[in-house]
Amino acid sequence: MTEDTPFVLEPEDFSLQIELYLKKNRCDGYVSAILKYCTEYCIDIEDVVTLIPPTLKAKLAEEANEYGVLIKDLSIPMMRIE
Numbered sequence: 801m802t803e804d805t806p807f808v809l810e811p812e813d814f815s816l817q818i819e820l821y822l823k824k825n826r827c828d829g830y831v832s833a834i835l836k837y838c839t840e841y842c843i844d845i846e847d848v849v850t851l852i853p854p855t856l857k858a859k860l861a862e863e864a865n866e867y868g869v870l871i872k873d874l875s876i877p878m879m880r881i882e
Contacts, residue, residue, distance in 0.1 A: 811850075811851050811852060814848065814852065815852070815853050815855060815856040818833050818834055818837060818856065821833050821837045830856070830863050
């Protein structure tokens with residue numbers, strides 16, 4: 801992270817930052833906003849996984865569902881790759 805990075809401590813703070821970023825910048829949606837936010841503030845995308853609260857997860861799931869990329873049935877067994 802850089803010194804310009806808004807200090808993010810709680811998932812709700814991160815969610816608010818993403819909502820503001822989405823409104824302020826030209827983003828196609830939440831996924832785009834998160835990626836651009838992380839790029840702009842030099843945040844590793846893997847670091848924000850723990851900062852995404854259930855409300856933002858629901859919005860991401862809704863967005864993924866709209867684009868047809870959300871797996872609706874997870875009962876299919878996954879293969880383990882070693």
